Amino acid sequence: MSVVSIESVSVSFGGVRAVDNVSLQVPEGERRGLLGPNGAGKTTLFNVIGGQVRASAGVVRLFGADVTRLLPRERARRGLARTFQITRLFPNLTLYENVMLAVQTFHTARFAVHRTAASYRGLGARVDELMAEWKLGDMASEKVRHLSYGDQRQLEIVMAIANRPRVLLLDEPTAGLSAAETASVSALIAALPRGITVLFIEHDMDVAFRIADRITVLNQGRVIADGAPDAIRADAGIREIYFGKMHR
Amino acid sequence: MQSTSRVQLVQLLLFGAALYVVSLALPPYWTGLLTEALIWSLFALSLDILLGHAGLPSLGHAAFYGMGGYAAAIGFLKAGCGFWFSLALGVGAAALLALIFGLLALRTTGVYFLMITLALAQILWGVAYSWRSLTNGDDGLRSITRETTEFLGLRFGDTGDYFLFVLAVFVLAAAAILVLLRSPFGQALRGVRESTERMEALGYNTWLYKLLAFVIAGALAGLAGVLFVFNKNYISPEAAGIVMSAEVMLMIILGGAGTLFGPVIGAFVIVFLSYLVAELTERWTLILGAIYVLVVLLAPRGVTGLYEDLRLRWKRRSAR
Amino acid sequence: MSFWLIQTLNGLSFGVLLFLLAAGLSLIFGLMRIINLAHGSFYLLGAYVAIAVAGKTGNFWLALVAAPLAVAVVGALAQRSLLNRVADNELGQVLMTFGLLLVISDVSLLVWGGAPLTLEKPAALEGSVQLAGAFFPIYRLAIMAFGALVALALWLFIERTRLGAVLRAGVDDPEMVQGIGINLPLVLSLVFALGALLAGLAGALAGPILGAAPGADFAVVMLAFAVVVVGGLGSLKGAFWGSMFVGLVDNFGKALVPELSLFTIFVPMAMVLVIRPTGIFGRS
Numbered sequence: 001m002s003v004v005s006i007e008s009v010s011v012s013f014g015g016v017r018a019v020d021n022v023s024l025q026v027p028e029g030e031r032r033g034l035l036g037p038n039g040a041g042k043t044t045l046f047n048v049i050g051g052q053v054r055a056s057a058g059v060v061r062l063f064g065a066d067v068t069r070l071l072p073r074e075r076a077r078r079g080l081a082r083t084f085q086i087t088r089l090f091p092n093l094t095l096y097e098n099v100m101l102a103v104q105t106f107h108t109a110r111f112a113v114h115r116t117a118a119s120y121r122g123l124g125a126r127v128d129e130l131m132a133e134w135k136l137g138d139m140a141s142e143k144v145r146h147l148s149y150g151d152q153r154q155l156e157i158v159m160a161i162a163n164r165p166r167v168l169l170l171d172e173p174t175a176g177l178s179a180a181e182t183a184s185v186s187a188l189i190a191a192l193p194r195g196i197t198v199l200f201i202e203h204d205m206d207v208a209f210r211i212a213d214r215i216t217v218l219n220q221g222r223v224i225a226d227g228a229p230d231a232i233r234a235d236a237g238i239r240e241i242y243f244g245k246m247h248r
Numbered sequence: 249m250q251s252t253s254r255v256q257l258v259q260l261l262l263f264g265a266a267l268y269v270v271s272l273a274l275p276p277y278w279t280g281l282l283t284e285a286l287i288w289s290l291f292a293l294s295l296d297i298l299l300g301h302a303g304l305p306s307l308g309h310a311a312f313y314g315m316g317g318y319a320a321a322i323g324f325l326k327a328g329c330g331f332w333f334s335l336a337l338g339v340g341a342a343a344l345l346a347l348i349f350g351l352l353a354l355r356t357t358g359v360y361f362l363m364i365t366l367a368l369a370q371i372l373w374g375v376a377y378s379w380r381s382l383t384n385g386d387d388g389l390r391s392i393t394r395e396t397t398e399f400l401g402l403r404f405g406d407t408g409d410y411f412l413f414v415l416a417v418f419v420l421a422a423a424a425i426l427v428l429l430r431s432p433f434g435q436a437l438r439g440v441r442e443s444t445e446r447m448e449a450l451g452y453n454t455w456l457y458k459l460l461a462f463v464i465a466g467a468l469a470g471l472a473g474v475l476f477v478f479n480k481n482y483i484s485p486e487a488a489g490i491v492m493s494a495e496v497m498l499m500i501i502l503g504g505a506g507t508l509f510g511p512v513i514g515a516f517v518i519v520f521l522s523y524l525v526a527e528l529t530e531r532w533t534l535i536l537g538a539i540y541v542l543v544v545l546l547a548p549r550g551v552t553g554l555y556e557d558l559r560l561r562w563k564r565r566s567a568r
Numbered sequence: 569m570s571f572w573l574i575q576t577l578n579g580l581s582f583g584v585l586l587f588l589l590a591a592g593l594s595l596i597f598g599l600m601r602i603i604n605l606a607h608g609s610f611y612l613l614g615a616y617v618a619i620a621v622a623g624k625t626g627n628f629w630l631a632l633v634a635a636p637l638a639v640a641v642v643g644a645l646a647q648r649s650l651l652n653r654v655a656d657n658e659l660g661q662v663l664m665t666f667g668l669l670l671v672i673s674d675v676s677l678l679v680w681g682g683a684p685l686t687l688e689k690p691a692a693l694e695g696s697v698q699l700a701g702a703f704f705p706i707y708r709l710a711i712m713a714f715g716a717l718v719a720l721a722l723w724l725f726i727e728r729t730r731l732g733a734v735l736r737a738g739v740d741d742p743e744m745v746q747g748i749g750i751n752l753p754l755v756l757s758l759v760f761a762l763g764a765l766l767a768g769l770a771g772a773l774a775g776p777i778l779g780a781a782p783g784a785d786f787a788v789v790m791l792a793f794a795v796v797v798v799g800g801l802g803s804l805k806g807a808f809w810g811s812m813f814v815g816l817v818d819n820f821g822k823a824l825v826p827e828l829s830l831f832t833i834f835v836p837m838a839m840v841l842v843i844r845p846t847g848i849f850g851r852s
């Protein structure tokens with residue numbers, strides 16, 4: 001059974017068709033890369049899966065259930081997590097507080113008014129664990145708006161995986177990162193447990209082909225190719241679409 | 249995080265103790281002023297939960313202050329309730345009103361939210377003004393006296409004793425607010441302020457958090473309103489008016505939103521300044537208006553913000 | 569029969585004054601996202617200045633021209649020197665306008681004192697006409713006619729001129745307008761001045777019937793506010809229909825149930841807030 005199923009989904013904004021009759025099936029545990037030139041509709045598709053945007057037509061399923069009309073938070077409860085192309089963190093809170101907010105989302109503590117979050121052993125431990133794994137520990141008390149762009153992008157991913165999601169959407173995880181940061185982030189993504197299904201949008205071909213089990217290519221809102229990385233890499237038509245756009 | 253909140257609790261207790269000590273040496277006129285400043289401080293802290301933490305700019309918070317005062321006054325005068333029952337009535341009525349207003353106002357955000365909270369408070373003001381049989385209209389309700397109330401050896405009729413009671417209530421309430429704001433719930437409020445979209449994507453029901461914050465803030469404002477009505481023995485529709493809502497907001501901005509002591513500093517400054525200026529000139533309204541303009545222009549993050557800036561500059565200078 | 573006619577005409581003439589206020593308030597909000605609490609001050613200043621000019625020169629028409637212009641200047645000055653400096657702080661701007669309300673209110677008290685003043689009607693508009701068996705003041709009819717003209721002129725300006733197109737674009741998307749390279753600061757000052765002018769005009773026109781007194785600024789801004797809540801912020805159409813509606817409801821309310829006078833405005837307000845919080849013609 002597909003974990004994520006997109007069935008004939010279209011999204012129109014006024015007269016513009018950002019996503020045009022796209023269908024996609026992602027089985028459990030797969031790492032699916034979503035490629036395509038700018039404006040191909042990749043982020044819009046992510047927004048439809050995430051719930052930030054309502055599909056004009058078609059059905060979105062998570063684990064077989066129809067989630068097309070569900071709010072983003074209801075999808076999060078079903079195990080969906082995502083990062084955003086433009087970082088959406090909590091800029092005036094510290095890094096620790098950011099991660100803690102992610103970690104406490106489904107914990108009974110989230111409505112507690114009488115103790116601090118850190119006083120719940122499970123929560124503090126999980127935050128420490130995540131910060132150690134992603135080497136963010138020494139910045140714990142920095143306000144996020146003072147962090148470097150690279151650190152913020154990494155924090156985006158940490159926030160998304162904090163609650164051990166079953167489906168993870170990563171929107172350009174390595175965009176704007178240095179070579180070293182890109183290497184460490186793609187290694188961490190590759191090391192994610194196979195129980196998590198990962199869809200990611202990437203412009204960095206090396207990262208995409210390294211991580212992906214399968215690649216879907218979009219152009220102008222439509223799926224134009226879908227297959228194993230080697231096949232896609234060898235496809236001359238795809239290369240033409242990217243002609244002049246391949247970077248790094 | 250836990251250490252900062254402990255430090256702040258200690259600071260709060262020290263503040264309370266200092267006020268107590270100071271009050272022993274003051275004549276009743278000044279104790280009365282302190283009482284007023286503390287009531288405003290509580291009112292300001294309650295709004296800061298919304299403004300400084302949840303990021304909800306409510307320009308109608310006086311509605312709950314007024315509702316608390318009126319419910320207590322009407323209970324006291326017309327239903328023969330004693331002090332404590334009137335207090336409970338006031339807080340309860342304010343909380344209920346906050347629930348209703350919250351359900352209506354939280355369907356909007358930003359400037360629209362600002363406008364709707366203002367409009368809703370105006371409706372309450374209008375009701376208080378028009379419903380003469382219940383509220384006496386703009387003549388207001390009088391003789392809400394605390395002469396007969398006693399508690400733990402304090403005779404509320406005495407200005408000094410009532411001050412001690414208000415001080416105790418303030419310290420308890422401020423401590424509760426402090427604990428609330430450091431809790432996971434309080435953190436979630438700040439998350440909602442910083443990025444509602446991110447909170448929703450994580451899985452939070454941000455609307456519910458905002459509504460709960462609104463009701464809690466409203467109840468606390470109602471408490472302040474009850475303390476006020478028993479302090480002045482009088483209430484009029486102006487207690488729910490735009491001037492009150494704007495002034496409590498000014499106190500927060502002046503002192504520094506989102507901090508524990510900011511709203512308290514702002515309240516004390518405005519209250520004492522108003523009495524000082526009233527001694528010297530009739531033009532307090534003019535000066536207050538100028539303060540509004542100057543604070544926004546020169547110190548939008550308030551006294552606390554200026555202090556933080558100075559501290560940063562000092563740190564950088566000594567680091568060189 | 570004559571009762572209903574007179575009350576309707578009363579309500580409509582009051583509605584015209586409300587429209588002048590609400591239109592300015594709506595325009596200012598639409599373009600600048602400012603809730604201008606000082607709008608009532610512009611009304612009151614318009615009334616006071618008109619009374620002063622008419623008192624000095626004996627000429628009502630001169631006062632009617634001079635007062636709105638004077639208020640427009642005050643508005644433009646306030647916008648350029650104060651509001652513009654904190655353009656990115658929405659809440660701050662609202663608090664600033666409240667500060668202006670307080671300052672102007674106290675200065676007016678200082679200059680003109682606490683006693684209510686009235687403006688003398690011009691001789692040409694004195695007296696009443698007979699309508700359906702009752703008498704109705706010519707002056708109020710003149711206000712209605714004049715108000716209709718102003719409404720038409722505003723509509724033409726917004727819908728048919730280039731500047732009006734800029735304003736409409738700015739209401740829809742303020743950032744885009746800046747990107748096109750239009751001198752946005754100038755446009756903002758003009759809009760604020762226009763709003764102030766309309767409010768001052770309302771004050772001057774209301775001089776003979778409502779007069780000028782301390783506290784009118786607060787009362788008026790709340791009424792204008794009720795209109796834009798009902799009609800919708802940022803919409804001229806909303807300001808028009810909202811004003812007519814509030815004018816009629818307020819007037820009939822006062823005539824039929826005087827004890828609940830304020831109530832009659834707040835009930836429609838409450839209903840709109842429950843059903844459609846952004847107002848009938850507002851954007852959701």
